[in-house]
Structure formats: structure tokens, C-alpha cells
Amino acid sequence: MVKYSSRMGKMEGSAIRELLKLTAKPEIISFAGGMPAPELFPTEEMEKAANAVMEEQGQIAMQYSTTEGYPRLREQIVERMDKKNNIKTDVDHILITSGSQQGLDYSGRLFLDKDDIILCESPSYLGALNAFKTNEPKFIEVPTDENGLIPEELEKILAKEDRVKMIYVIPDFQNPTGRTWPLERRHAFMDIINKYEIPVIEDNPYGELRYEGDYLPALKSLDTKGLVVYLGTFSKILAPGYRLGWICADDEILSNYNKLAQAGALQASTISQMEPAKWIDMFDLDAHVAEIRKVYGHRRDVMLDTLEKTFPEGVTWTHPVGGLFLWVMLPENMKAQDVYMKALEKNVAFVPGDTFFPNGGVFNCFRMNYSCMPDEKIIEGVTALADVIKAEMK
Amino acid sequence: MVKYSSRMGKMEGSAIRELLKLTAKPEIISFAGGMPAPELFPTEEMEKAANAVMEEQGQIAMQYSTTEGYPRLREQIVERMDKKNNIKTDVDHILITSGSQQGLDYSGRLFLDKDDIILCESPSYLGALNAFKTNEPKFIEVPTDENGLIPEELEKILAKEDRVKMIYVIPDFQNPTGRTWPLERRHAFMDIINKYEIPVIEDNPYGELRYEGDYLPALKSLDTKGLVVYLGTFSKILAPGYRLGWICADDEILSNYNKLAQAGALQASTISQMEPAKWIDMFDLDAHVAEIRKVYGHRRDVMLDTLEKTFPEGVTWTHPVGGLFLWVMLPENMKAQDVYMKALEKNVAFVPGDTFFPNGGVFNCFRMNYSCMPDEKIIEGVTALADVIKAEMK
Numbered sequence: 013m014v015k016y017s018s019r020m021g022k023m024e025g026s027a028i029r030e031l032l033k034l035t036a037k038p039e040i041i042s043f044a045g046g047m048p049a050p051e052l053f054p055t056e057e058m059e060k061a062a063n064a065v066m067e068e069q070g071q072i073a074m075q076y077s078t079t080e081g082y083p084r085l086r087e088q089i090v091e092r093m094d095k096k097n098n099i100k101t102d103v104d105h106i107l108i109t110s111g112s113q114q115g116l117d118y119s120g121r122l123f124l125d126k127d128d129i130i131l132c133e134s135p136s137y138l139g140a141l142n143a144f145k146t147n148e149p150k151f152i153e154v155p156t157d158e159n160g161l162i163p164e165e166l167e168k169i170l171a172k173e174d175r176v177k178m179i180y181v182i183p184d185f186q187n188p189t190g191r192t193w194p195l196e197r198r199h200a201f202m203d204i205i206n207k208y209e210i211p212v213i214e215d216n217p218y219g220e221l222r223y224e225g226d227y228l229p230a231l232k233s234l235d236t237k238g239l240v241v242y243l244g245t246f247s248k249i250l251a252p253g254y255r256l257g258w259i260c261a262d263d264e265i266l267s268n269y270n271k272l273a274q275a276g277a278l279q280a281s282t283i284s285q286m287e288p289a290k291w292i293d294m295f296d297l298d299a300h301v302a303e304i305r306k307v308y309g310h311r312r313d314v315m316l317d318t319l320e321k322t323f324p325e326g327v328t329w330t331h332p333v334g335g336l337f338l339w340v341m342l343p344e345n346m347k348a349q350d351v352y353m354k355a356l357e358k359n360v361a362f363v364p365g366d367t368f369f370p371n372g373g374v375f376n377c378f379r380m381n382y383s384c385m386p387d388e389k390i391i392e393g394v395t396a397l398a399d400v401i402k403a404e405m406k
Numbered sequence: 407m408v409k410y411s412s413r414m415g416k417m418e419g420s421a422i423r424e425l426l427k428l429t430a431k432p433e434i435i436s437f438a439g440g441m442p443a444p445e446l447f448p449t450e451e452m453e454k455a456a457n458a459v460m461e462e463q464g465q466i467a468m469q470y471s472t473t474e475g476y477p478r479l480r481e482q483i484v485e486r487m488d489k490k491n492n493i494k495t496d497v498d499h500i501l502i503t504s505g506s507q508q509g510l511d512y513s514g515r516l517f518l519d520k521d522d523i524i525l526c527e528s529p530s531y532l533g534a535l536n537a538f539k540t541n542e543p544k545f546i547e548v549p550t551d552e553n554g555l556i557p558e559e560l561e562k563i564l565a566k567e568d569r570v571k572m573i574y575v576i577p578d579f580q581n582p583t584g585r586t587w588p589l590e591r592r593h594a595f596m597d598i599i600n601k602y603e604i605p606v607i608e609d610n611p612y613g614e615l616r617y618e619g620d621y622l623p624a625l626k627s628l629d630t631k632g633l634v635v636y637l638g639t640f641s642k643i644l645a646p647g648y649r650l651g652w653i654c655a656d657d658e659i660l661s662n663y664n665k666l667a668q669a670g671a672l673q674a675s676t677i678s679q680m681e682p683a684k685w686i687d688m689f690d691l692d693a694h695v696a697e698i699r700k701v702y703g704h705r706r707d708v709m710l711d712t713l714e715k716t717f718p719e720g721v722t723w724t725h726p727v728g729g730l731f732l733w734v735m736l737p738e739n740m741k742a743q744d745v746y747m748k749a750l751e752k753n754v755a756f757v758p759g760d761t762f763f764p765n766g767g768v769f770n771c772f773r774m775n776y777s778c779m780p781d782e783k784i785i786e787g788v789t790a791l792a793d794v795i796k797a798e799m800k
Binding site: 013014015016017018019020023024045047048050051053055056058059062063066067070071072073074075076077110111113114117121122123124125126128139142143145146147177209210211239247251252253254255264265268271272274275276277278279280281282283284287 | 453
């Protein structure tokens with residue numbers, strides 16, 4: 013009889029992926045996914061880049077490449093991390109992955125044995141939690157407030173638990189809450205990390221998508237002991253279809269990631285690395301990101317305005333200064349799952365929040381995405397959702 | 407202090423990948439890699455396919471897609487498995503992976519807990535062994551002869567060991583030996599598998615590259631109990647740079663692979679799936695494979711001829727009827743590693759065979775690839791290698 017590994021008993025299919033199938037019908041106004049707006053993809057320019065790759069380096073593009081990744085792309089990443097995140101590094105400290113998700117998966121496998129403890133923000137990104145679960149760890153959720161992870165709470169946990177193997181955080185425009193850590197929290201966090209010397213996975217998929225205020229330094233840029241592993245991606249600033257992410261880490265840690273990458277998939281797709289690298293050389297990524305920020309920032313405003321106008325008293329939500337998501341908190345006696353079922357009848361979808369808590373127990377929150385619906389759909393969807401919530405509150 | 411997971415203590419970087427770096431110098435005649443011949447890549451046609459994808463479906467190509475994979479590509483795979491392997495299946499039983507390597511990685515994670523037993527041919531493909539090692543299993547090597555795995559030996563092991571969780575095999579043109587199981591062995595193997603009901607990973611990257619004799623049915627085509635997981639790939643029949651592989655398995659097993667794929671990388675690159683799918687629709691994969699078979703078959707002949715003419719008595723080698731590799735056995739008192747170091751001084755490279763034995767202990771064999779060197783280099787390299795071996799034998 014076929015027997016699966018014990019990890020399989022703990023794995024569910026991603027609730028979000030299953031839900032996205034449900035919400036793929038064209039009549040659905042979906043705030044559920046986290047997809048970039050496809051109308052902003054530079055398809056014509058990318059065709060030119062693809063042509064250039066095949067004409068200039070076709071045989072290289074179709075051949076095996078190194079596990080580390082395409083050299084020109086790694087150079088571009090190094091430049092960008094310097095310019096955008098104030099992270100000083102070099103190509104030898106960059107490993108290309110098939111999207112950040114693969115970086116998350118390798119992170120769990122690098123640090124976690126069964127029953128080891130991993131810390132994350134409460135709530136945290138579902139896709140990361142699922143990746144880590146394949147190693148059967150125990151999760152401890154670090155309490156958060158409107159400014160993200162609370163350093164004092166982190167220190168309490170670290171002082172007590174000696175089997176903490178890694179900490180997973182999203183300091184900028186967090187998924188699912190949209191919250192951002194202020195500068196002083198970043199410093200306080202790093203002080204604690206340096207004291208306990210625990211590796212940190214800093215996941216920064218949305219960092220460049222800021223709509224107001226000043227950019228804040230990445231944790232990696234404050235890292236003096238080589239404890240921070242930085243995960244970046246082109247999914248939100250260019251396109252997710254190439255599955256292009258990267259890991260930036262210090263020597264020994266990165267060489268261990270490299271071993272996992274060799275065993276896990278050999279390398280990221282060569283063509284998927286070379287086409288975007290050529291596009292970045294031929295066109296203007298900064299201008300493209302500026303355009304994305306304009307559109308998404310506007311959609312965020314539309315969603316926030318409509319929430320303000322239509323949502324009933326007793327419901328609160330976050331006011332993200334960047335990224336793709338905001339987080340709605342219903343009164344504690346309400347269940348987001350119930351609202352979800354009713355909303356779906358009205359052709360509106362979001363992601364109920366309970367799955368973002370690895371240890372469960374929170375049922376009154378949900379996540380809303382504002383990046384991939386046009387204004388009128390956002391207004392229509394939020395208004396319909398407000399009616400559903402009001403009806404449920406009675 | 408940073409502490410890694412216990413699996414990291416068992417992982418080495420792939421000897422082959424490290425070695426390929428050493429042998430990347432242009433003056434080296436390398437029989438070490440397993441790379442397809444890049445001069446056969448249809449780069450001009452692929453540029454046309456890439457254009458068509460971006461013009462017709464650019465936004466889809468740059469967006470997230472499903473974990474299962476691009477529907478048209480899965481249809482093409484189903485047709486091809488029917489035509490080439492006599493495997494009757496449908497798109498619901500196909501999951502696209504980032505190369506077969508990812509399928510191997512997911513396979514280990516699906517079935518193996520720490521200290522579980524996995525069976526493989528002795529010797530077996532290093533990349534697979536490395537993938538499985540991340541789960542810290544115990545390997546038992548099933549003895550083989552010139553016709554591949556010996557069914558009676560397999561049965562002896564299964565009768566004795568009750569913690570066998572999976573069996574990994576390459577019945578066609580095996581890596582590293584180039585050996586192929588005859589039909590009666592395939593039936594005998596499946597009889598034993600059906601009796602013990604152990605899942606089988608059938609890895610078939612080279613199956614279409616047969617240079618003589620008749621195609622033999624895949625184990626999956628003989629599978630009546632849904633125990634065989636079939637791994638296919640476009641790396642050797644089209645190009646490896648797209649990292650395109652697939653898993654074909656029965657319902658429950660495939661749904662579990664899907665969970666691992668969601669957690670591991672979400673999906674394979676959308677663009678890397680759509681460009682080859684479009685190429686297959688626009689051009690002629692069968693004609694392309696015929697061309698590859700002609701070239702590689704000829705190179706195999708050149709290598710076999712030169713081995714026959716130059717290698718000293720006491721050295722034997724396999725005569726593969728397909729695939730990319732042959733296997734050389736030196737006298738038992740010789741070490742392939744010593745020959746390797748001397749050969750490298752003469753600018754000739756191959757892969758010493760010890761790493762293909764998960765439990766080690768065999769040092770007198772090595773693997774040679776004949777697919778990516780032109781005739782004159784094969785003759786020159788084999789002749790130089792013969793001289794090195796003769797000198798070492800003295």
C-alpha cells in the first residue's frame with residue numbers, strides 16, 4: 013500500500029489557490045488574489061527583448077545554465093538592491109530562484125527540522141506558512157500592532173524558547189495586513205536578532221510599491237552579522253509569469269541554499285531569466301514601476317474611500333502605504349468565512365483571514381487586494397460587500 | 407548562532423555541477439556533462455514561437471498560472487505519451503514541473519520520512535540521489551546486470567525490508583550506465599511491485615532517443631494498480647533551458663504532488679511553458695527528435711568505435727541502444743578518480759562513477775557522455791583517455 017511521508021498529513025492545498033479557481037469566473041469581482049494588473053505588462057517591449065535574446069544568444073538561452081543564475085540578471089539585481097534598498101552586495105551573494113516561493117521553500121528546508129520552532133508575524137503570508145509546514149515545525153506567532161511586529165514580544169519569546177531556528181518577516185506592506193514597520197522597530201528588531209543570533213528571512217516582494225511617505229531601509233541593509241536572508245522578486249515590479257526571484261545572503265548561508273537549489277530543481281529557467289534581463293537592459297524598469305505605483309496607488313485610494321463611505325461602524329481596516337493588500341477586521345463575534353459565503357453569492361470575493369494564522373483561532377478578519385480591479389469594479393464590489401456585512405451584523 | 411537543519415549535514419554540492427564548472431574551459435574535451443548539443447536547438451523557430459505567444463497571449467504569458475500547468479502543454483504531453491510510450495492518460499493526470507529534477511525532489515518529499523528506505527538501481531542517477539537525500543532516507547541499492555535491475559534481487563529485498571517507501575528506476579538508457587531493461591524484466595518488475603504495492607518513480611528523460619531496436623513499453627503503461635509515477639521532460643528532446651518536465655500519476659498521488667508543488671514553487675514559469683507549447687503547435691517535434699537521434703546515434707557509434715580501437719584489454723564498457731551515456735569499468739584495482747585527475751591534465755573530462763552509488767564503495771567505473779562533442783573531439787578525447795588509462799595500468 014502506498015504510504016506518504018508524515019509531512020503530507022499536515023499539508024492542505026493552499027486555500028488561496030483553491031479559492032482563486034472558484035473566483036476565476038468573469039462575473040466575479042475578486043479582491044482575493046494578489047495578482048498584478050495584466051494590462052500594465054509591457055508585452056510589446058517584452059517581445060522585442062525575447063527576439064533579441066534568441067537572435068543574440070539563442071543557444072545559451074535554450075541550454076542548461078548554472079544554479080546561481082544568469083550572470084547579467086544577478087548584476088542587475090545587485091545594482092537595484094543598492095539603489096532601492098541600500099543593500100551593498102555583489103553577484104556572488106545572489107542566487108536566482110523560481111519566484112520567491114522557491115526561496116521560502118528552500119529557507120524552511122535549510123533551517124527547520126521536525127518540531128523546531130519558527131517565528132512569524134501574526135498573521136503572516138499563507139504561501140510561506142505552507143512552504144515551512146513541509147518541514148513539520150512548530151509555529152509561534154509574534155504579536156503585532158498597527159506598526160507590525162512588536163519587538164518586546166519577540167524578545168519575550170526568544171528569552172523563553174531555545175529551539176527557535178528562524179524568523180520569517182515581511183516588514184514592508186505586509187501580506188496580509190498591508191502594515192509597515194517604522195524605522196525604530198527595524199533597529200529594535202535587529203538589536204534583538206543580533207543578541208540571540210537567529211537567522212531572519214526578510215521577504216520583500218512589494219517594497220518598491222510605495223504610494224506615500226519615504227522608503228525605509230531593508231533589514232538586510234542593517235544586518236551587521238550576516239543573519240538576514242533577503243528574498244526579492246520581479247513578480248510585482250515586472251511580471252510573475254517568469255517566476256523570477258532571488259535570495260541574497262552571506263557566504264556560508266548562500267552556499268547551503270545553493271546545495272538545496274541543486275537538489276531541488278538544478279536552476280531557474282534560463283529563458284525566464286534572460287528575457288527579463290534583456291528587457292531591463294533595453295527598456296526602463298524605473299519608469300515601469302512608477303506607472304505601476306501610480307495605478308495601484310490610485311486603486312488603493314479608491315478602495316479606502318469606498319470602505320470609508322460604505323462599511324458600517326464596528327468594522328476597521330488597515331491603511332497601507334504601499335503593496336497590494338489591506339486587512340479588514342470585523343467585530344469579534346463575526347466570522348469572515350460566513351461573510352465570504354454570502355459575498356460570493358453577490359459575486360464578490362476576498363480571502364478569509366483565518367488561514368493566515370498558522371495556529372488558527374482568529375476568524376473575524378479578511379484580506380482584500382486592490383491591484384487588479386478597475387475603479388468601478390472596486391466601488392461596486394466594496395459597496396456590495398458592505399451590504400453583506402451590514403446584513404450579517406443584524 | 408545559525409543552526410542548519412540536520413539534512414544539511416548529509417548534502418554535498420553535486421559533484422557533477424562542480425565538475426562542470428572545472429570543465430567549462432573551451433580547450434577541455436568534456437564527456438562529463440549530460441547536455442544536449444546546442445547546435446541542434448531550433449533557435450530561429452523558437453523566436454517565431456515566442457513572438458506568436460507575446461502577440462496572441464502576452465498578458466497570459468506574463469501572469470501567474472495554475473499549479474497544474476499550461477493546459478495546451480498538458481494536452482500535447484498526453485498525446486505524446488500515448489503515441490510514444492503507449493501510456494493512456496488525460497490532462498487531469500499531468501502536473502508540469504520545473505524540469506524532472508523538481509519532480510524527483512517532490513517525489514522524495516511525498517514518500518520519504520527520515521530513515522525510510524528507498525530502493526534504486528546500483529548505480530543510479532546522482533541528481534535523483536541528491537534530491538532524495540534531503541529527506542535523510544536509507545538507500546538500498548538493487549543489484550543490476552547488463553539488462554538493468556535484476557527482479558529476483560528486488561524481490562529478496564522487499565521480502566526482508568518492511569520500511570521500503572519507494573523505488574526509483576530509469577528503465578530506458580539509464581543514467582549513468584546506458585542500460586535498458588528488456589520487456590520480460592519490465593513485466594517481472596511490475597509483478598513484484600503489484601505484490602508488494604510499493605510506489606515506483608519511473609524516470610524517463612531519454613526514452614525517445616533510441617538509436618537501434620524497438621521501443622519498449624514504459625512501466626507506467628504496464629501499471630494496473632496506479633503505483634507508477636512517470637517523470638517526463640522536454641530537456642533532451644527540445645531544450646533544457648525551459649526547465650520543462652512533467653509528472654504523470656493517478657488521482658490521489660497526483661493531488662499530493664500538487665500540494666507539494668503549491669508549497670514548493672507555486673507553478674512552473676508560464677512563459678517557459680507557453681513558448682515550447684507554441685513551438686510544438688507551429689513546428690515538428692517528431693522531425694526534430696529524428697534529427698537529434700541521427701546526430702547522437704552517430705556520435706555514440708564514433709565513441710564506441712574509438713573505445714574499441716584504443717582502450718586496453720581489461721577495460722569494459724556498456725553498449726547503449728539509446729540515450730546520452732555509456733559506462734566504463736576499469737579493472738577492480740584501479741580508481742576512476744586517479745584516471746580523472748590525469749585525464750584532466752590532458753584536457754579530457756568524464757564523471758568518476760563512485761558518486762552514482764548512494765552507499766559508495768565502487769571506485770573503478772566512470773560515466774561518459776557522447777551527445778555534445780563533434781566526431782573529431784570524441785576521437786581525440788577517447789584516444790587521449792586510452793593513453794592515460796594505459797599509463798595508469800602499468
